[in-house]
Amino acid sequence: xxxxxxxxxxxxxxxxxxxxIVAVTALHYFTIANExxxxxxxxxxxxxxxxxxxFKYHFKGGLITSLVVSTLYSPHIFIFKKLENIGLANxxxxxxxxxxxxxxxxxxxxxxxxxxxxxxxxxxKIRKVEKLNDRILDSMQNALVSIDIKHNITLVNxxxxxxxxxxxxxxxxxxxxxxxxxxxxxxxxxxxxxxKVAYRINESNLLFQILITSIHGNSEIEGALIIIEDITERTxxxxxFLKSEKLSAVGxxxxxxxxxxxxxxxxxxxxxxxxxSKKTVSTDDMDGLEIxxxxxxxTNKVISELLNYxxxxxxxxxxxxxxxxVLETERFIKRYANEKNIDVICEIEMDVPVCIIKDRxxxxxxxxxLNSIQAMPDGGIVRIKVLIxxxxxxxxxxxxxxxxxxxxxxxxxxxFYTTKVSGTGLGLSMTLKIIEEHxxxxxxxxxxNIGTNITIRMPIYTAGEVENA
Numbered sequence: 001x002x003x004x005x006x007x008x009x010x011x012x013x014x015x016x017x018x019x020x021i022v023a024v025t026a027l028h029y030f031t032i033a034n035e036x037x038x039x040x041x042x043x044x045x046x047x048x049x050x051x052x053x054x055f056k057y058h059f060k061g062g063l064i065t066s067l068v069v070s071t072l073y074s075p076h077i078f079i080f081k082k083l084e085n086i087g088l089a090n091x092x093x094x095x096x097x098x099x100x101x102x103x104x105x106x107x108x109x110x111x112x113x114x115x116x117x118x119x120x121x122x123x124x125k126i127r128k129v130e131k132l133n134d135r136i137l138d139s140m141q142n143a144l145v146s147i148d149i150k151h152n153i154t155l156v157n158x159x160x161x162x163x164x165x166x167x168x169x170x171x172x173x174x175x176x177x178x179x180x181x182x183x184x185x186x187x188x189x190x191x192x193x194x195x196k197v198a199y200r201i202n203e204s205n206l207l208f209q210i211l212i213t214s215i216h217g218n219s220e221i222e223g224a225l226i227i228i229e230d231i232t233e234r235t236x237x238x239x240x241f242l243k244s245e246k247l248s249a250v251g252x253x254x255x256x257x258x259x260x261x262x263x264x265x266x267x268x269x270x271x272x273x274x275x276x277s278k279k280t281v282s283t284d285d286m287d288g289l290e291i292x293x294x295x296x297x298x299t300n301k302v303i304s305e306l307l308n309y310x311x312x313x314x315x316x317x318x319x320x321x322x323x324x325x326v327l328e329t330e331r332f333i334k335r336y337a338n339e340k341n342i343d344v345i346c347e348i349e350m351d352v353p354v355c356i357i358k359d360r361x362x363x364x365x366x367x368x369x370l371n372s373i374q375a376m377p378d379g380g381i382v383r384i385k386v387l388i389x390x391x392x393x394x395x396x397x398x399x400x401x402x403x404x405x406x407x408x409x410x411x412x413x414x415x416f417y418t419t420k421v422s423g424t425g426l427g428l429s430m431t432l433k434i435i436e437e438h439x440x441x442x443x444x445x446x447x448x449n450i451g452t453n454i455t456i457r458m459p460i461y462t463a464g465e466v467e468n469a
């Protein structure tokens with residue numbers, strides 16, 4: 001369609017040019033020769049189609065049109081030469097001017113056209129580069145912002161606009177948070193600043209790593225470039241990795257030391273029991289030996305927990321309904337909870353299948369519930385909730401006990417960490433290990449004097465092979 005329109009327009013332009021040339025030529029030939037001034041005027045009219053052709057078709061158009069005009073005008077010179085009493089030289093010079101003006105105008109227009117074409121190509125390349133740069137910037141996972149020396153934002157990518165709502169320094173709360181560091185870089189006090197900033201977006205607590213670096217031009221600071229990286233998930237992963245490393249180290253240590261400690265303790269316990277069986281032991285010695293025997297029993301308990309902790313998970317995974325497992329656990333621990341004046345309430349939204357080693361998983365639940373009970377010395381309520389969220393089963397154990405301080409909450413899964421006088425610090429470490437062996441995750445939210453919420457998230461069973469562990 002476009003080609004047809006161009007062809008039509010081109011044909012129309014040629015017809016118009018030919019009409020002008022023919023019209024001017026007709027005026028010459030049908031006007032009496034004695035009207036010399038009128039013929040001079042008509043001759044000047046030839047320049048109109050010549051110049052139009054030069055602008056429209058450039059050098060070739062100007063040259064061809066001037067040659068056509070010269071050819072049509074030449075007979076006029078010889079036919080009316082005597083009557084007009086005009087010198088032949090002047091008439092021939094006019095023809096030369098036709099050709100010169102047509103060629104020169106066409107040449108200049110051609111040069112201008114080529115330059116405009118080159119400029120258009122360069123502008124198109126620049127537009128393509130700008131579009132590519134915009135796509136690259138918008139494809140970046142990190143937020144990117146640049147500002148000039150006057151604190152005006154000169155560049156902002158998609159992540160910065162949509163995630164951090166960066167429009168201007170004055171209107172963006174996030175930019176206000178790092179404004180002192182921006183000022184420090186722009187004033188040249190330091191070339192770059194790297195820092196971590198905790199920021200809340202859409203009710204989510206996120207951690208960002210900020211890099212602010214100066215932009216130099218002609219040895220002077222022209223602005224600053226700000227790169228903002230969301231390191232929330234990476235930080236969680238690093239913490240989990242360090243936690244796993246600690247757990248692995250404890251497992252290796254437990255497996256290598258437990259047997260070495262237990263054997264001599266067994267010998268000592270046997271000797272003590274032999275001594276205690278004799279009637280010649282004094283009362284003071286008897287009390288001392290009984291204390292030693294009690295401590296040996298306590299140490300053996302710790303060693304047993306260490307050995308259980310270091311052992312790999314063994315057993316057959318079976319398909320169980322999570323609600324039924326929770327109810328079995330609740331019945332098992334209910335009498336102990338009642339003795340402590342604590343109600344255990346189960347709220348099961350939907351019972352769904354999970355693939356677990358039942359006894360191991362129940363052990364993990366018991367460890368958590370016992371901790372909740374022990375956190376409520378004056379009685380209270382433990383709620384166990386089961387619901388489906390994001391294609392996972394979410395099991396929450398909530399108490400209204402004394403809670404955990406924020407500085408201690410990061411340590412609760414660390415082996416041997418405990419705030420209890422008689423605790424070994426392996427209960428929650430063992431729980432974490434069991435949950436992770438079932439491809440689950442565990443999180444703790446706690447506030448002192450309000451309570452604790454421990455949430456376990458696990459995949460829902462889908463039809464497939466059940467593996468032996």
